[in-house]
Amino acid sequence: MNAIHSVSSPTPVSIPFDSPGQLNPLIQQIAEAAPETDTEGAFPEEAFNWLAEAGLLSITLPGHELDFNRGQTARLLQLLKRIGSANLAVGRVYEGHINALYLIHLYASPEQRSNWYTDVIQHKRLFSVWNTQADNGVRIDEFTTSTGDPAYRLTGTKTFGSGGKWIQRPLITGDLRATDKQGWQMAIVPTEQVEPIAQDERFWKPLGMRASASFKLDFTGIHLKDNDLLGQPGDYLRQPYFSGGAIRFAAVQLGGAEAIYEATRQFLATLNRTDDILQQTRLAEMACLIESGNHWLRAAGENTDRWLAEGVDWQKIVAFANMTRTAIEEICLRVMPLAERCVGARGLLRPHPFERIHRDLTLYLRQPAPDATLVDIGKFVLTNAQLSDELWR
Known part of the structure; x- marks a missing residue:
């Protein structure tokens, strides 16, 4: 079993979101906008801009109010509940963002953590976790580039990919087939650095949660670097x-x-x-x-x-x-x-x-x-x- 990395945390940034009424204006704003994106193919992009402006995309990172290193799970659950009360589709995608950041907290190297945390803090990028798949699920095959560096070729699809094209850092899982390791492997796709991910919106014809944009996504042809892999095979299921x-x-x-x-x-x-x-x-x-x-x-x-x-x-x-x-x-x-x-x-x-x-x-x-x-x-x-x-x- 691999060691779970930990980092020291600076003094937390003060965002007293759980004081009485602190989040009410934001929650009301998200709730009032919810009907506007209650259609297939839509996404509450504006709501996530508001969450980013409020510091809630980075709130679990080191030095922030709900720093994972400080044992704030009860408060985090209350925050998730409040956001879900405003719009369940926003809550679903936001929970996926928090889930991805928690997996990074558990399994990433210090260098990876620094890069991915910068994505959140400076660039306000959305993360998510896409694990569900059908018969043609994702494979991660190792190959060697023309410069002799290790790389990985993806094939296959994921279903229920909440957030779809609006997620800039999807954490996906797949069957890794490499020389020195095999198994169920996590990887984070830097979407602006790879070929476009094919998105099938026809898959998402739901009873509800339309605005979660949980499409079917095809990763065939996507190439990743060694530093895009998160943790070791099997860590996701630990x-x-x-x-x-x-x-x-x-x-x-x-x-x-x-x-x-x-x-x-x-x-x-x-x-x-x-x-x-x-x-x-x-x-x-x-x-x-x-x-x-x-x-x-x-x-x-x-x-x-x-x-x-x-x-x-x-x-x-x-x-x-x-x-x-x-x-x-x-x-x-x-x-x-x-x-x-x-x-x-x-x-x-x-x-x-x-x-x-x-x-x-x-x-x-x-x-x-x-x-x-x-x-x-x-x-x-x-x-x-x-x-x-x-x-x-």
Whole structure:
């Protein structure tokens, strides 16, 4: 197993984003712009310009407010939730950006880190992680250039490439076939230095999340240098980082449920229905569900940082992440029909936001292997001798 690089962190840049109301203007701005990009082939480019201006593309880098080296996962999850509450498509792509930066934090060399962090800080470049593929997935074949230097030729496609052509630094995975190493390898493609990546927009005809621009992309003919490879074969799947990352997309999902909850309250106030006892009962249940999700996120963030620092069994970290993911999915699935009953058919018509948010959240909840996730939780608790009161301490 390769050592995970770490770097010392300077004094954090102060961005008190989680103080009361600090992010509200930005969140409202992104939310108000969301309907404009709710079409296939569109992308919320303006929203990411706003995130860059606010310093949120670089917020997890060394010396910044949520520096990965400082154990700020609970606060990061709250940030992801807030952005998801504004626009789930923006939240999905932003989470991919954070995911890529975390993998760089874990596995990059100091030189690579310096280069990729410069891409974010100075050039405001968007990163993402594109791992999903169909039968004709990506291969990474080593070859020698005319100058005798090692290089790599890509063939094959990725599906669900969120952000598409708007991502300047996609982190992709593929089957590496080289002389001295083979396996599932990460690489970061410097898009302005290689041939254009063929983009098939016909692939993306979704129920929701249209603005995430999750196209099919063909990397055939792309050439990479040795320094474009990230980590070693197999690092991408290393636990607890692979499965433990589910808490990040769960945070974005909860943001969608929270947006539905807030829109429901506003809709009922507009209709002067806040005195209706049945509406009060539904809103009470929604409030309990949303706050339950917040407790899950807080515990997941705090436990992840503490357990990683203590070096506990990675299976415990993954099991709690899986529970968080499962619980928040269930919370979202319960909030949506409650909101539907509150607002009725009238509320599900455009330009009200319910119709779009419901479509987006319905699709975004469909994450890989939910049944296997439950099985893994069950295996962990059934094979652990600790009392339930002690198991997650």
